[in-house]
Amino acid sequence: PGVYEAQTRRDLLEAGISEAGILGGDLGTVLQAAILGKEGHAAMGERKAQRFAAFRELHPEAxxxxxxxxxxxxxxxxxxxxxxxxxxxxxxxxxxxxxxxxxxxxxxxxxxxxxxxxxxxxxxxxxxxxxxxxxxxxxxxxxxxxxxxxxxxxxxxxxxxxxxx
Incomplete structure (x- = not known):
């Protein structure tokens, strides 16, 4: 979820990584995974795939x-x-x-x-x-x-x- 993005960016900077794309999740999907188990994890995977596909379209050469x-x-x-x-x-x-x-x-x-x-x-x-x-x-x-x-x-x-x- 977005709440962790700032800390993740600080950790990456400390590790010497100044530029990184972070495709965060959302709290609803995380809760769905916690409650529904395997079905929720499948939804989480689908959400990751959707976000990555959209990001990859912006940077097809990467x-x-x-x-x-x-x-x-x-x-x-x-x-x-x-x-x-x-x-x-x-x-x-x-x-x-x-x-x-x-x-x-x-x-x-x-x-x-x-x-x-x-x-x-x-x-x-x-x-x-x-x-x-x-x-x-x-x-x-x-x-x-x-x-x-x-x-x-x-x-x-x-x-x-x-x-x-």
Whole structure:
């Protein structure tokens, strides 16, 4: 919801990110997700997709990195984002000029025990085939973004150091 945008922008500035598009949600959708569970999460995913589609129309030349988690319809949104690339999937997601137009990186939350990842290996493999990168640690996400040319060596070093600290 918009109430968090100012704090998010301050956090981004502290991290050295001065320009970022924040597509905030709305309180009604968040409440719907809390009350309706899975149906509400689907509505949340649809709302994210609508906002992103409108934003992408304003900046069709841009490349996007979507960071999400396996908790609230982010995987559904991510696969939709990638389908907006030329046919979806990791190979089709690349433009002739470089990295994908839309890269989706999803943090896999753990199950209720806090020990095991929520997403089984076979689902991770299927998501990767479709171009969605599922990760357990931010260091592994940073490495993958570096491999795609979306994060420089210094950013990779800082991410690794941040995980160590």
């Amino acid at each position: 490349r996007y990195i979507f960071l999400g988690d396996t908790g609230e319809a982010d995987v559904d949104f991510a696969t939709g984002c990638l389908m907006a690339n030329e046919g979806g999937g990791p190979a089709a997601a690349s433009n002739a000029t470089g990295p994908p137009a839309c890269t989706a990186v999803i943090h896999d939350v753990t199950d209720e025990t806090g020990v095991y990842p929520k997403t089984p290996q076979h689902e991770r493999a299927e998501l990767l085939r479709r171009g969605v990168l599922v990760f357990d640690s931010y260091a592994s996400a940073a490495l993958r973004l570096h491999e795609l040319g979306l994060l420089g060596a210094e950013g990779l070093r800082e991410a690794a150091q941040g995980c160590h600290d």
